[in-house]
Amino acid sequence: MGQYTLDNGLRLVTVPASTGQVAAVNLWYGVGSRHEVPGRTGFAHLFEHLMFQGSGNVVKGEHFDVVERLGGEINASTSTDRTNYYETVPEHALDLILWLEADRLSTLREGMTQEVLDNQRDVVKNERRQRYDNQPYGTALERILRLAYPEGHPYHHPTIGSMADLDAADLDYVKSFHKVHYGPDNCVLTVISGLDPEDVLARVKHYFGPIPARESAPEAPDASLSAPLGGPVRDAVTETVPAAGVFAGYRVAPYGTREFDVMHLASAVLGQGQGSRLYRSLVVDRPIAADDGGAAADLLPFRYTDSLLLVNMLSRDGVSGDELEAAMREEIAKLASGITEEELDRARAVLERDHLQSISGPAGLADALGSATQLLGDPELVFTWPERWADITAEEVRSAVERLLVDDNLLIVRFDPETDGEPAGGVPETAAP
Amino acid sequence: MPQTRPDLGAPASYSFPKPQRITVGGGRIVAVDLPGQQLVSLRLVHTRGGAAEPLDAMGVSALTGEVLEDGPEGNSSLAPALERHGAEWMSRVTWDAFITGVDVPVARLNEAVRLFADAVRRPALNADDVVRRRDQLLERFWLEAASASTLAMRSLGGQLFTGRYATPLAGGPVRLADVTPEAVARFHADSLSSVAGTLVIVGDLSGVDLEALGTSVFGDAQAAPAPDTAEPAPPPGELPRVLVVDRPGSVQSALVIAHRAPSRSQVDMPRADGVSEVLGGMFTSRLNMELRERLGYTYGAGSRFDLRRDSGVFLASTQVEADTTAHSITSALEQFAKLRASGVTEEELESVRESNTVGLPVAYSTARAVAGALVDIVVHDLPDDYVDRNRAGYERLTKDDLDSAAVEYLRPDEAVVVVVGDAERLREPLSSIGAGPLEVRSPESLWT
Numbered sequence: 001m002g003q004y005t006l007d008n009g010l011r012l013v014t015v016p017a018s019t020g021q022v023a024a025v026n027l028w029y030g031v032g033s034r035h036e037v038p039g040r041t042g043f044a045h046l047f048e049h050l051m052f053q054g055s056g057n058v059v060k061g062e063h064f065d066v067v068e069r070l071g072g073e074i075n076a077s078t079s080t081d082r083t084n085y086y087e088t089v090p091e092h093a094l095d096l097i098l099w100l101e102a103d104r105l106s107t108l109r110e111g112m113t114q115e116v117l118d119n120q121r122d123v124v125k126n127e128r129r130q131r132y133d134n135q136p137y138g139t140a141l142e143r144i145l146r147l148a149y150p151e152g153h154p155y156h157h158p159t160i161g162s163m164a165d166l167d168a169a170d171l172d173y174v175k176s177f178h179k180v181h182y183g184p185d186n187c188v189l190t191v192i193s194g195l196d197p198e199d200v201l202a203r204v205k206h207y208f209g210p211i212p213a214r215e216s217a218p219e220a221p222d223a224s225l226s227a228p229l230g231g232p233v234r235d236a237v238t239e240t241v242p243a244a245g246v247f248a249g250y251r252v253a254p255y256g257t258r259e260f261d262v263m264h265l266a267s268a269v270l271g272q273g274q275g276s277r278l279y280r281s282l283v284v285d286r287p288i289a290a291d292d293g294g295a296a297a298d299l300l301p302f303r304y305t306d307s308l309l310l311v312n313m314l315s316r317d318g319v320s321g322d323e324l325e326a327a328m329r330e331e332i333a334k335l336a337s338g339i340t341e342e343e344l345d346r347a348r349a350v351l352e353r354d355h356l357q358s359i360s361g362p363a364g365l366a367d368a369l370g371s372a373t374q375l376l377g378d379p380e381l382v383f384t385w386p387e388r389w390a391d392i393t394a395e396e397v398r399s400a401v402e403r404l405l406v407d408d409n410l411l412i413v414r415f416d417p418e419t420d421g422e423p424a425g426g427v428p429e430t431a432a433p
Numbered sequence: 434m435p436q437t438r439p440d441l442g443a444p445a446s447y448s449f450p451k452p453q454r455i456t457v458g459g460g461r462i463v464a465v466d467l468p469g470q471q472l473v474s475l476r477l478v479h480t481r482g483g484a485a486e487p488l489d490a491m492g493v494s495a496l497t498g499e500v501l502e503d504g505p506e507g508n509s510s511l512a513p514a515l516e517r518h519g520a521e522w523m524s525r526v527t528w529d530a531f532i533t534g535v536d537v538p539v540a541r542l543n544e545a546v547r548l549f550a551d552a553v554r555r556p557a558l559n560a561d562d563v564v565r566r567r568d569q570l571l572e573r574f575w576l577e578a579a580s581a582s583t584l585a586m587r588s589l590g591g592q593l594f595t596g597r598y599a600t601p602l603a604g605g606p607v608r609l610a611d612v613t614p615e616a617v618a619r620f621h622a623d624s625l626s627s628v629a630g631t632l633v634i635v636g637d638l639s640g641v642d643l644e645a646l647g648t649s650v651f652g653d654a655q656a657a658p659a660p661d662t663a664e665p666a667p668p669p670g671e672l673p674r675v676l677v678v679d680r681p682g683s684v685q686s687a688l689v690i691a692h693r694a695p696s697r698s699q700v701d702m703p704r705a706d707g708v709s710e711v712l713g714g715m716f717t718s719r720l721n722m723e724l725r726e727r728l729g730y731t732y733g734a735g736s737r738f739d740l741r742r743d744s745g746v747f748l749a750s751t752q753v754e755a756d757t758t759a760h761s762i763t764s765a766l767e768q769f770a771k772l773r774a775s776g777v778t779e780e781e782l783e784s785v786r787e788s789n790t791v792g793l794p795v796a797y798s799t800a801r802a803v804a805g806a807l808v809d810i811v812v813h814d815l816p817d818d819y820v821d822r823n824r825a826g827y828e829r830l831t832k833d834d835l836d837s838a839a840v841e842y843l844r845p846d847e848a849v850v851v852v853v854g855d856a857e858r859l860r861e862p863l864s865s866i867g868a869g870p871l872e873v874r875s876p877e878s879l880w881t
Contacts, residue, residue, distance in 0.1 A: 018469040021445050021794035056632040057438060061726060069784045070790010074716075090447075095439040102436070114501040122729025126685070130732045130752050134685040207436050240682060242579040243572075274502065275513025284509045284565070290576055291569040294512065317572050342517075348558050355520070356538060360472045361799035402825040 002197030004204075005323060007193045008213045012204050013369050013379045014197040023094040024362035026086040027101055028370035031181035033161070034080045034154040035220055039168060042161015045078040046124050046169055047177055051085065052076070053116040056107025060116060063100055066093075073363060078159050082374055088363045093192055095203055101189075102207040105127050105182055109175045117174060119138035121166055128160045136241045137415055140312070143235045144249050147411040148308055153219040155305050166218050168342025183214030188373040192362040225251075225307040230412040243290065244321030245415040246328055248311040250405055256376045261388045262400045264299050267309055269339050269349035269397070270332065271297025274404060275346050281331050282313060288324055289313040303375045309405070321416045329410075336402040344394050352386040410432035444791040449820035452807060457647025459627030459655040463807050463817075466802055473542055473636030474804035476523075476534035477553060477566055478811045480659040481624045483602045484528040484741060488674040490616045491597065492570070492604015494531055497617050497625070498524040499566045500558060501533065507557035511548070520545040524553075525615055526602065528741045529659075530812045534802070539637050542646075546729070550650045552624050560614035567609060569690040574606040578876065581680055582752055583688035585853040588678050589691050592744060592849040596665040605880040631811045635804040642789065659814070662743035667693065673848045674869035675762075676788060678876055679856035686758040686854030687750070690765060692847045694738055694745035703826035704838035705738060707785040711777050711835065712736050712768060712843065713749050715788070719768045720749060728764065730757040742813070747842060755854060759862035762850055766868065769845040776836030789827040793820065 002014035019026070033044050054060040067074035071087035087097050106113075132138040142158045149156045191200050229251055253259035256289070271278040274294040282289040289296075292313065300308040311332065315324040359365040359382060372381040483494050501524060504511030513524050520537035533553050537545040591599040600608055629651040634643065672692075694700065706714070713720040713736025720734040734751035749769075753761040777785075784791045792793040797803050798818075810819050848868075852859060856873045864871050 017798070019467060019794070021447055022798045053470065061722070065784070068715045068717055069787045070795075071788040071790070072795050088798065090444050090791050090794050092442045092444045092791075096441050099436060099439050117725065119729045123725055123732060126725075126730065126752075126754055127732040129685045129754060134581060134683060135754070210436070230524040242576050273512060273516045274509055280509070283569075287565060287569075290572060291566075314576060316569075346517050350516050353516075353521055353536075353538075356472050356519075357536065360470070360801070363798075364777045384598060402690050 001379060002201065004201050006184065006205060006209055008209065008211060010204070010208050011188045011373055012201060013188065013190045013373055014200045014364065015192050015193045015369060017194055019362070020194055021091050022088060022362055023091045023097070023190045023191065024086070024088040024366040025094070025097050025101065026084060026190045026363070026366035026370045028188045028374040029068065029083045029182060030186045030374055031083055032079050033157065033159040033183065034155070034223060035218070036154070036161070037221065038152065039155045039165060040173070042124070042159070042164040043165070043169060043173070043177065044083060045159050045161065046120065046166060047174065048076050048078045048083050049120040050112065050116065050126055050174060051104050053120060054111035055104040056110040057103050058100060066096065066100065080155055080159060083097060083366065084370060086363060091195065094191070094193060095193070098203055102211060105184065105187070105208070106211045108178050108182070112171060112174055112272060113279050114171055117169065117171055121169060125163060125166055128163065137245050140245070140247050140413055140415070143237070143413045144247060144308070144310065144411065147233045147235055147413065148229070148249055148251065149225070149305070151252070153225070153305070154223050155302060178217050180214070184208055185213040186217065187369045190366040190369045190373070192366045219337040220304065225306060229409050229411065232407050232412060234412045234414070236414045236416070238418055241415045241417050242325060244315040244319070244417065246313055246321060246325045247413040248328060248332065249411045250309045250409045251306040252299065252309050252404055253307065254305060255303045255307055259400060260299065260301070260307055262392055262397055263309055264351060265344065265347045265389055265392055265406065266335065266397050266401050266405070267297040267299055268350050269343045270335060271295070271311055273346070273350045278311070278313065278328065278331055278334070282327055286327070288316050288327060290316060290318045302340065321414055325412065325414065332405050335405060336398060337364070338398045339394050341394055344397065348386070348389045351389060355385055447793045449793065449806070450803065451673065452817050454817070455643060455647065456652045457644055458629065458653065460647055460651035461631045462634065462643055462647050463631060463811065464634045464638060464643055465803050465807065467635060467803065468637055468639065470636045470800045471539050472536055472633060472800060473539045473634065474534065474536050474800040475546065475549070476532055476633040476808050478629050478633060478803050478808055479531040479628055479630045480529065480812055482527045482529040483533055484662070484743065485660040486597060488597065490620065491600045492609035493612050493616050493620045494526045495562070496567055496570060496609065496612055497601035497620050498526045498531065498533070499570060499629060499808065500563050500617060501552055501556050503558055503559065503562040503566070504544045505551045507559040509562070509563050511552045514548055515545060518545050518548070528598070530808075532763055539641070540552055542641060542863050546646055546649055550652070551587050554622065554654070558614065558618050558621060563614040563617050567612060570603055571609055572605060574603070581683060581685065581853045582750070584678060584680070584876060585689045585750070585851050586745060586852050587691060588676065588853070589849070590747065591668065591879060592676060592851065593667060593691060593693055594665045594744070594845050598665055600880065607880050614726050614793045627654055627862050628657040633807045633811065635807065636798040649700060659742070664696070664744050671870055673846055673850065675852065675863055675866070675871040676742050677856050677859055677863065677871065677873045678851065678853045678879070679873060680876070681826070681855055681857070682818040682852050683854045684755055685752045686852050686859065688713065688758070688762060688765070688815050689748050689750045689851045690762070690845070690848050691746055691748040691851065692822050692844045692849070694740065694747040694842060696744050697740035697742060698744065699739070700740055701838070702823060703789070703830050704834045705826070705842045707830060708772070708777070708838040708842055709736050709738055709747065710785050710788070711781045712772055717784070719772065720751070720765055723764055723768060724751055724753065724761055728755055728757070734765070745750065755858060758852060758854060758859055759866050762863070762868060763866050766845050770842050772839045773843055776839060777832060779832065781832065782835060784828050790824050793824060
């Protein structure tokens, strides 16, 4: 592995690819929806879209055009904590990709117009409709975050933002956002390829070296939590859903801490895989929950504030939301009585398998390296991550569960289907499919 | 100041890895060694899928695929056993194949394969487990179909085919209920336990004894040919036409424009896939550029072929803001018509040609992807160098090839436009778009 820092602050990580003739490039910028201020929710993500709309020397859509012509893969994503841009291409195209990325980093502001802003705003609003508003349970995450973090907290709102805030985005703000957050000093660039690390470094220096660092780094909004959750807190909604859905959440420690790893194991014991407790108990034995293949629990990782342990199940026909919720909470509570070595071993194996799967291709490996470097300052962690679970004991998991998976720390979002004679607001009463 | 744009150098030449083939007993192994790839992908391919099911046991393959997860001990015991070895079970039923497999770290391959072989050849198939899985599948149908795009895709079969394809692969919300534990046992005995199949293995295989793996997986099962096929007839009804599947309150409409296509073996792949890519296979394709990047009606639009052993489907799909539904359909159909009338541009030709030739190292950069290509080769009985031959086909592609393919393979006049959305809001605007007669149905009425 090669690790370098350019004079302008850009951090570069290089790792050899395990199959030939391919180069994966991944840029993690340290900006996400946690940097958004009230009235500007959804902006970091809308901005990510605008990064494909042209810069000083690149026209609208050209990033996609170039990479698709190469049979490559290209996309980007935004979370609370970062925004990443990535391409996997045949190795001979590495220079062109580096140039494209460097161009939008240094000259995006020159390519930005009101027309592309308006177009991408419409696209993002349709993304919101497709993923949130037109999906059963689609607003669950938004509701969970609203309960989990207080008003004004930078994790109170989802990355997609609100329709009203998206409408308010203007061109000046786009340009200032780029200036404030997009600098080489706020970027980790990862390159997976068959090339010599020094060769990669020379190319990266050539394209990114001349780009100046930001004049100053903005302060991120305060993400500390002054008070415990004060649970159980609850949001109940009746709408057109095919079955009752229960989403339970608990605050746990930030990503990168040992307590996070402990609770990651707890979530696997509870709800990852068909050997997990919730699957055995509520899908197979009783069975009152819909078969999700063993995917009922996981952590929602946040680096700069408490993460969330989330548990989600849907009810079977004829099972009420109340019955399912009671059974889930009972099963969660039982964890505090202790877990077996066998359960812990299975949980470790499941998490290790998922980790290996995620880094088994060049794109996933590059993303994991960018994450470890940007969030935790150490790319080597990617290759040793499963060791973090090795010395965590069953008692350590039990004791963390006893402290954290309690009603005081619980939020519940409940979806219940409309029944006849009880229409939800605004929607005409009709038989729901 | 930014640097000047670099020239793209010449790509290195690429060949798909040549698989090693060995025969063990009644079965065949197709293996590719990828040194350094510690996660092995193993797939067992049986070439009978949903299309071969009898009409009184529709969904038996999908249900059996689920019940295998109950393992030799029954009661959902397989997955936990594999999970302890860090292995992940997969099973996938398609119209043409029944595929099972595991992804597992190479250090634990032998243990995982032993469990895998028992799971496929000697499952318990307890009646209780079968009934539990069947009831779950039946309920899951509507859970999944609560998503507009899923409902739209599942509505297609009955619009384009009679016979087995008119009912969704997993048996739909009604007919699956007729599949008994005895039918599952019969299907398993006839199509899985007694049929050796072909084993695909990809990963770092240094130190792996393929012969022993084959013995473990095939046992004394025998080879069996793929089933005979006959092209199913279309259902009655005028074409083109519009079917609105009512989803009250929908803020977006899910659209699928679909028509019949020739079968996998009849289709000239580079020409057909090439023209689909121009219309909707890529981000920069015409449908996405028009509906997303120009009009802002959608988060994305695309098209593809769904080709089977005996027949095929071509479809374009998107989800659009409800009030733009009618204009989205006419705009999409205009794109079909324009491509048929004027053909592709030189730029598009070049894009299709390049993306399917120089991009192969990207397409096959994981064990899973290489295994996927080999499974395709096995299911459709293609030569081992199929990937390279296909690439050569793209290298030869001309503008005339794509222009004639647009006329041959895009048939908007024979299309059914399926719209899942709010019927009350859509009926009026959709009645005058010139895409044929309009019918409104409730989702429940589609499958009986």
